[in-house]
Amino acid sequence: xxxxxxxxxxxxxxxxxxxxxxxxxxxxxxxxxxxxxxxxxxxxxxxxxxxxxxxxxxxxxxxxxxxxxxxxxxxxxxxxxxxxxxxxxxxxxxxxxxxxxxxxxxxxxxxxxxxxxxxxxxxxxxxxxxxxxxxxxxxxxxxxxxxxxxxxxxxxxxxxxxxxxxxxxxxxxxxxxxxxxxxxxxxxxxxxxxxxxxxxxxxxxxxxxxxxxxxxxxxxxxxxxxxxxxxxxxxxxxxxxxxxxxxxxxxxxxxxxxxxxxxxxxxxxxxxxxxxxxxxxxxxxxxxxxxxxxxxxxxxxxxxxxxxxxxxxxxxxxxxxxxxxxxxxxxxxxxxxxxxxxxxxxxxxxxxxxxxxxxxxxxxxxxxxxxxxxxxxxxxxxxx
Amino acid sequence: xxxxxxxxxxxxxxxxxxxxxxxxxxxxxxxxxxxxxxxxxxxxxxxxxxxxxxxxxxxxxxxxxxxxxxxxxxxxxxxxxxxxxxxxxxxxxxxxxxxxxxxxxxxxxxxxxxxxxxxxxxxxxxxxxxxxxxxxxxxxxxxxxxxxxxxxxxxxxxxxxxxxxxxxxxxxxxxxxxxxxxxxxxxxxxxxxxxxxxxxxxxxxxxxxxxxxxxxxxxxxxxxxxxxxxxxxxxxxxxxxxxxxxxxxxxxxxxxxxxxxxxxxxxxxxxxxxxxxxxxxxxxxxxxxxxxxxxxxxxxxxxxxxxxxxxxxxxxxxxxxxxxxxxxxxxxxxxxxxxxxxxxxxxxxxxxxxxxxxxxxxxxxxxxxxxxxxxxxxxxxxxxxxxxxxxxxxxxxxxxxxxxxxxxxxxxxxxxxxxxxxxxxxxxxxxxxxxxxxxxxxxxxxxxxxxxxxxxxxxxxxxxxxxxxxxxxxxxxxxxxxxxxxxxxxxxxxxxxxx
Numbered sequence: 001x002x003x004x005x006x007x008x009x010x011x012x013x014x015x016x017x018x019x020x021x022x023x024x025x026x027x028x029x030x031x032x033x034x035x036x037x038x039x040x041x042x043x044x045x046x047x048x049x050x051x052x053x054x055x056x057x058x059x060x061x062x063x064x065x066x067x068x069x070x071x072x073x074x075x076x077x078x079x080x081x082x083x084x085x086x087x088x089x090x091x092x093x094x095x096x097x098x099x100x101x102x103x104x105x106x107x108x109x110x111x112x113x114x115x116x117x118x119x120x121x122x123x124x125x126x127x128x129x130x131x132x133x134x135x136x137x138x139x140x141x142x143x144x145x146x147x148x149x150x151x152x153x154x155x156x157x158x159x160x161x162x163x164x165x166x167x168x169x170x171x172x173x174x175x176x177x178x179x180x181x182x183x184x185x186x187x188x189x190x191x192x193x194x195x196x197x198x199x200x201x202x203x204x205x206x207x208x209x210x211x212x213x214x215x216x217x218x219x220x221x222x223x224x225x226x227x228x229x230x231x232x233x234x235x236x237x238x239x240x241x242x243x244x245x246x247x248x249x250x251x252x253x254x255x256x257x258x259x260x261x262x263x264x265x266x267x268x269x270x271x272x273x274x275x276x277x278x279x280x281x282x283x284x285x286x287x288x289x290x291x292x293x294x295x296x297x298x299x300x301x302x303x304x305x306x307x308x309x310x311x312x313x314x315x316x317x318x319x320x321x322x323x324x325x326x327x328x329x330x331x332x333x334x335x336x337x338x339x340x341x342x343x344x345x346x347x348x349x350x351x352x353x354x355x356x357x358x359x360x361x362x363x364x365x366x367x368x369x370x371x372x373x374x375x376x377x378x379x380x381x382x383x384x
Numbered sequence: 385x386x387x388x389x390x391x392x393x394x395x396x397x398x399x400x401x402x403x404x405x406x407x408x409x410x411x412x413x414x415x416x417x418x419x420x421x422x423x424x425x426x427x428x429x430x431x432x433x434x435x436x437x438x439x440x441x442x443x444x445x446x447x448x449x450x451x452x453x454x455x456x457x458x459x460x461x462x463x464x465x466x467x468x469x470x471x472x473x474x475x476x477x478x479x480x481x482x483x484x485x486x487x488x489x490x491x492x493x494x495x496x497x498x499x500x501x502x503x504x505x506x507x508x509x510x511x512x513x514x515x516x517x518x519x520x521x522x523x524x525x526x527x528x529x530x531x532x533x534x535x536x537x538x539x540x541x542x543x544x545x546x547x548x549x550x551x552x553x554x555x556x557x558x559x560x561x562x563x564x565x566x567x568x569x570x571x572x573x574x575x576x577x578x579x580x581x582x583x584x585x586x587x588x589x590x591x592x593x594x595x596x597x598x599x600x601x602x603x604x605x606x607x608x609x610x611x612x613x614x615x616x617x618x619x620x621x622x623x624x625x626x627x628x629x630x631x632x633x634x635x636x637x638x639x640x641x642x643x644x645x646x647x648x649x650x651x652x653x654x655x656x657x658x659x660x661x662x663x664x665x666x667x668x669x670x671x672x673x674x675x676x677x678x679x680x681x682x683x684x685x686x687x688x689x690x691x692x693x694x695x696x697x698x699x700x701x702x703x704x705x706x707x708x709x710x711x712x713x714x715x716x717x718x719x720x721x722x723x724x725x726x727x728x729x730x731x732x733x734x735x736x737x738x739x740x741x742x743x744x745x746x747x748x749x750x751x752x753x754x755x756x757x758x759x760x761x762x763x764x765x766x767x768x769x770x771x772x773x774x775x776x777x778x779x780x781x782x783x784x785x786x787x788x789x790x791x792x793x794x795x796x797x798x799x800x801x802x803x804x805x806x807x808x809x810x811x812x813x814x815x816x817x818x819x820x821x822x823x824x825x826x827x828x829x830x831x832x833x834x835x836x837x838x839x840x841x842x843x844x845x846x847x848x849x850x851x852x853x854x855x856x857x858x859x860x861x862x863x864x865x866x867x868x869x870x871x872x873x874x875x876x877x878x879x880x881x882x883x
Contacts, residue, residue, distance in 0.1 A: 087796055140793070140832055
């Protein structure tokens with residue numbers, strides 16, 4: 001928690017719009033020494049067999065997967081946001097706002113090939129405790145395809161307790177911005193390697209949703225949902241994560257409540273901080289962003305201004321902040337931008353907050369881009 | 385005179401008795417009184433002349449001498465109606481002397497009477513029995529049954545001081561009131577009989593119309609039963625006065641009835657699905673069994689209904705799953721048949737375990753609430769706690785059988801329900817879609833159908849002719865991108881392609 005800054009008084013007089021500049025000297029020191037890591041950019045225009053080839057090349061450019069995953073249990077958080085029955089026009093969900101199964105399958109295959117002992121696909125599908133495979137079937141996907149992509153592939157719906165006896169409490173190093181710790185499905189602790197396999201999108205609340213914002217969905221709605229249990233987690237998840245957005249209530253009492261109950265209830269303040277907390281508490285070892293086909297104008301078909309975009313991009317890195325910084329640059333945004341500047345017109349920058357937490361650097365000057373240069377692949381997300 | 389199961393009925397409330405009964409209502413106005421009185425005028429028949437409506441249900445009172453005014457007022461109407469091919473059925477109160485009322489009615493030109501109650505002695509008489517769902521004499525010999533306590537079809541609306549909101553279910557999907565499941569059940573329990581659904585528009589009908597009336601027609605006719613058309617007082621007054629808005633709503637009702645009349649063969653199609661729901665559906669089992677059907681429909685699960693005493697005479701061909709809803713185990717004969725179904729590869733879901741002791745336990749792959757064991761090529765999933773919550777039973781059933789067993793999935797149609805039926809003789813298949821939204825249309829709806837057919841004919845109320853649709857293969861089925869979806873539409877397939 002920021003102990004050396006009178007943030008409460010500061011916010012009280014200046015409002016939340018400038019809250020982001022209130023950063024402790026300790027955090028500024030973190031930012032200046034936030035780690036960096038190379039980011040690979042690949043061009044890929046269709047969801048065909050070439051996805052494997054492009055991703056394979058990119059992973060090699062990052063130093064190879066084997067050193068990261070051999071003999072390990074790898075958990076992959078994919079992005080299946082919203083209801084499976086809601087599409088942008090007639091388009092299958094994977095062409096707009098869900099990670100495409102071809103990219104998932106290719107990643108699973110390459111991880112398996114690199115020696116991953118056990119690969120677990122994770123997501124917290126909206127308002128249901130049904131098996132993840134069933135949720136996928138609802139979208140006309142065939143989960144068995146993933147099972148044949150590597151020797152051991154498992155699925156888990158992480159929106160509730162699942163088969164574990166208890167939730168895993170993951171602490172945010174150095175105290176956290178919104179919560180000191182988060183209670184999560186065991187899958188996020190019981191893994192050696194954590195992969196965020198995201199979609200390249202804008203986001204109405206957080207500006208962009210990339211490998212970091214994808215981790216917002218690791219939180220179970222049984223604890224952090226609008227209809228979570230009051231004292232104990234509910235048995236099944238219902239509704240969305242309104243408490244993270246608006247702070248209208250606190251999590252189930254079994255979990256830690258937010259650090260400062262008087263902090264702004266502004267979603268543009270809260271959501272980026274929760275995301276930054278989460279990627280600090282549950283470090284991302286490999287970030288992969290599917291931008292072959294996607295949508296802009298929002299994170300799902302329920303947002304206004306939504307549109308289908310073919311950006312022909314795959315992005316990968318071993319640091320989620322550097323990866324998202326490059327992804328932002330590819331979308332035509334400045335990763336150094338913060339509240340008030342695109343795409344963060346109404347929110348704080350998750351990248352800046354994560355950088356402040358020491359997760360990674362968003363400074364392109366500090367990031368080595370391998371594969372396709374940004375200048376060659378850059379597009380304008382706002383006019384695409 | 386005899387009863388015609390093909391009648392298309394409409395309530396025609398009016399006359400002195402109609403006025404008397406409504407006089408104490410808050411909504412009773414001079415305009416309503418005028419409309420009720422005018423309905424006895426033969427000229428009022430202009431509203432239904434040339435429409436599919438060919439049977440008017442009128443108040444025949446209690447059949448007592450005191451009601452003579454009502455009966456006298458009806459005579460000219462009946463005579464005029466019969467000249468233009470309209471039949472009349474008189475509603476008789478249960479307190480009446482049925483035989484006397486019937487005799488008087490037949491003499492006045494009625495084709496029969498509709499009487500409340502299931503115990504009336506009606507053998508060989510032109511009588512339609514009207515009962516609540518719980519009291520329907522399914523096995524009676526009458527050709528037409530009328531059922532009360534139906535739900536007005538549509539979204540469940542939560543009235544607020546500001547705008548009405550749709551009530552949502554546990555998954556955030558709007559709650560839909562539909563009688564479709566009941567029609568499917570009724571067709572199983574009263575095979576060969578015509579079933580009329582008696583329901584009046586709710587007082588807050590303003591929020592529904594005209595889509596509400598269209599949904600009311602589609603919600604019964606699509607499933608092979610008939611809503612006894614009933615217009616609210618405001619619409620009735622407007623139609624009587626030939627007000628353009630009212631006539632527009634009425635013409636919409638006529639259009640959808642005409643559509644179903646032109647496709648009368650569809651009403652005979654048989655429900656399809658790889659799931660069979662088996663129950664007694666009566667007595668203690670009525671509530672749970674019915675609600676499970678209702679909620680399975682809401683999840684777009686396609687199923688066949690089997691009353692358990694008829695299981696032995698029912699073909700299990702094409703079935704993948706049987707849901708045995710009742711707590712009571714089957715008879716030994718039925719048990720053998722069910723276990724044989726499992727041995728051959730089927731899934732049996734039951735409220736308790738009554739399988740063989742040597743059934744091989746399997747690790748539950750969906751829920752700890754079920755004891756799952758393997759028998760032959762199939763599985764038995766028996767609830768450990770019994771069936772109590774119909775929502776949970778429906779959800780569990782869908783997931784235990786897996787969405788791989790789905791026959792229809794709809795995208796961007798959260799307010800719609802689908803119904804898959806087929807005609808084994810013509811080898812035609814039909815996916816009917818009823819959208820219960822209160823206004824506007826659903827855009828960009830995609831229907832995924834478990835079929836190998838890549839082409840279909842798209843029927844809607846907006847077009848006389850079907851539109852050819854080419855599908856896109858998707859997984860084990862084909863996706864069809866539908867034009868704007870109003871209350872009712874259908875995909876028709878010319879030959880059997882369900883995979």
